Amino acid sequence: MAYQDFRDFLAALQAQGELIEVERHVAPELEVAKALRKSAAIEGPAVIFKNNGSNFPLVGGIYNSRSKALIAFQSTEDNVVQNILDGLARRIPPVLTENAPVHENIVLGDDIDLSALPICKYSPDDGGPYITSGIVVSKDPETGVPDIGHYRFELIDKKTLSFLALPNHRFAKNIAKALQKGQKTFRASLVIGVDPLIAYTCPIQVSDDTNDFEVAGGLRGAPVELVKCRTNDVEVPARAELVIEFEADFGTTVMEGPLGEYTGYYTPGAAKPIARPTAITYRNGAYFQALLTGVPPTENHILKQLPFEASLLQQLRQRFPTVQRVAVPPSGGTQFYVVLSMKPRFAGEARAAILDVMSSNLRPKRVIAVDPDIDVQDSNQVEWATAFRMQPARDVFIMSDLPAGPLDPSSDESLPNDQRLGSALGIDATYPYGTVIKVAGEACSPALAEHGKEFLEVADIPGWRAYDFPELRKTVPK
Ligand SMILES: Cc1cc2nc3c(=O)[nH]c(=O)nc-3n(C[C@H](O)[C@H](O)[C@H](O)COP(=O)(O)O)c2cc1C
Structure with a gap:
């Protein structure tokens, strides 16, 4: 059964000893990042920072290890890639609802205050606090097809964000189309806290005309439930923890960055468009999410690994x-x-x-x-x-x-x-074509033997795995 939402996944992590709660105060500026890096270094648990100076409990580290990725996919190391390929082979369209937990609280207009959120600073020379866990939902202005993807958002002040959308990613392509149509602004939504398979869908490589929610449905084996946003025409996961609906304004720029990025280096600051929240909606008791990025490996890297590997495998096998x-x-x-x-x-x-x-x-x-x-x-x-x-x-x-x-x-x-x-x-680094390989006395590629080009014998020792060597049991801990 698919996870219903973020909370369902947190419960699964907790049940498997992969999530802890911290009661003492931990500051969003660098202290949370230190804690998350320390836990990631030992493939340790995800953490709920209950006391972070805001009214929102902050969860970090949910993607920080392979074992958590396997829990997200409800798979084992042996079947996870095949399970993803099977999920990609079916598409399940989303369903619309009007009764959405994410609309339990709606903040509009003058009441909007981003400083109420526990937005973290991850590396000392970052230009400011960053939302690194957010998933942008945007629509192609020509076709209306939705895309979901992770994009970094810097907190500029309590009513202003700025962001980075690289030109080869779909959010940037959607913006470019809007600009070409003469728009000066572009509305979309930033979603925090979802069923992990929605997050793992984001890095999957699909064509630009793909509705990503159909891909997520296929991976989950059940449709994603969506609700229409309050101040734009985008639909977002109805059971998300929190959504920032925003309007990007290309007439006004600010300095965005630097940020310690997934490469392990700071990207320099540069002028970028601003994004003004038009609404903030959230569930009762909503969690906010921290996501560590920086010198690999971090959550950013684990989150991309299985989707990228499965996407390339699928692409390559066609030819x-x-x-x-x-x-x-x-x-x-x-x-x-x-x-x-x-x-x-x-x-x-x-x-x-x-x-x-x-x-x-x-x-x-x-x-x-x-x-x-x-x-x-x-x-x-x-x-x-x-x-x-x-x-x-x-x-x-x-x-x-x-x-x-x-x-x-x-x-x-x-x-x-x-x-x-x-x-x-x-x-x-494959053997030159036509090489005949012999392992443990047997030629592996008898069909190639007729080429008679080269003959290589692997110097492995037949039967060493099964060999009983009782003395070793005393020295090697199981
Ligand atoms: C945690 C995380 C943060 C990311 N931040 C950004 C970002 O700020 N800007 C960007 O263009 N891509 C960013 N990416 C990469 C894209 O989201 C990702 O490659 C995605 O596949 C691109 O979307 P598309 O395949 O729909 O074009 C990020 C990826 C992850 C996992």
């Missing part, structure tokens, strides 16, 4: 059916480094698959292809493959003048985001 697994490790920001495993069907196919990944909207900077016997999630095995199956002069290539990856501090940051270029490194 390369022997692709088995894909890893987008947090060490590369869950963005810049991709490993895929496949059994090439003909010479050059691994390189073609690498190019396919390079041209995805993830914009990775290093893509490695390995054979299926290599565990793509195990960096030791990947390095072993690149050490002994790869010849740099033959198997490494660089593609230049690609669009730069998002917020890459090594690209030319003096240029606007849409003008930055980057390059990508491809490494084909």
Whole structure:
């Protein structure tokens, strides 16, 4: 059964020892961030900071570990990727309701005061407090199709926010269309605290004409319940904790940033449009959500990892059916480094698959292809493959003048985001096509033996896993 909402997920985390409550005062400015980083470093629990100086309990760290991601997907390590692929294969349209918990409290006009919310500061040189957990719901002004995605919002003052929407992400594309139509403003909503599968839907790679709520429905196996907002024409999850309805104003800019970003570096401050809240709506007893970002791994990275891996796997298999697994490790920001495993069907196919990944909207900077016997999630095995199956002069290539990856501090940051270029490194660490591999005395690719190109014997020791070595039991804790 799908989680009904954010609270349902919190209850599941608590039941599995993955959520604690802290009664003492913890300050939203840097102290919450320190606590969340400390917990993340030990793959520790999510935390409810009950005493944070506001009337809203603050929850952080709900995406900070793989074990919590598995609880979100109600899956195991063995079936989580297949469960996501199955979810992506079905689309379930949302349903509209008028009776929405998120409308239990409605604040409008002069009563709006963003300083009442426990908005955190995460890194010391951040330009101000940031909402990092918010999901923007915006509609394509031409088609009306809704998009959901995470976007950072800086608190400027109690009635003003500013935000970053990178040009290759759909919120920015929707804004660009509105501007082209001559609009000076654009209305959308920022949603806090949802069923985790709505949050995990955001990074899923789909075409721009996709209704993301249908994707979320497929992943949940049940429709998302939506309610129409009070001051715009956007529909938001009816059981969300809190929604900030806003109007972005492109005639007025403020300095937004710096922010310690997912790359592990500050993005410099720059002039950005303002967003004025037009309404704040929330449930009785609403939770606000903190989300740690910064030097990987953080919640930001875990939140993107499974959706990006499943999306790439789905994309690759359409053209390369022997692709088995894909890893987008947090060490590369869950963005810049991709490993895929496949059994090439003909010479050059691994390189073609690498190019396919390079041209995805993830914009990775290093893509490695390995054979299926290599565990793509195990960096030791990947390095072993690149050490002994790869010849740099033959198997490494660089593609230049690609669009730069998002917020890459090594690209030319003096240029606007849409003008930055980057390059990508491809490494084909699969055995040269036609190599016959022998493991434990048996040739693995007898079909290739006729090519007779090369013969490699893996020096593993047959039967070591099953070998009974009782003395070890005393020294290695189980
Ligand atoms: C926690 C988090 C924060 C993010 N913040 C931003 C942001 O401030 N601006 C942005 O353009 N993308 C941001 N992203 C990335 C996009 O939300 C994400 O890549 C999404 O897939 C882009 O939307 P689209 O696929 O609908 O175009 C963030 C992602 C996460 C997980």
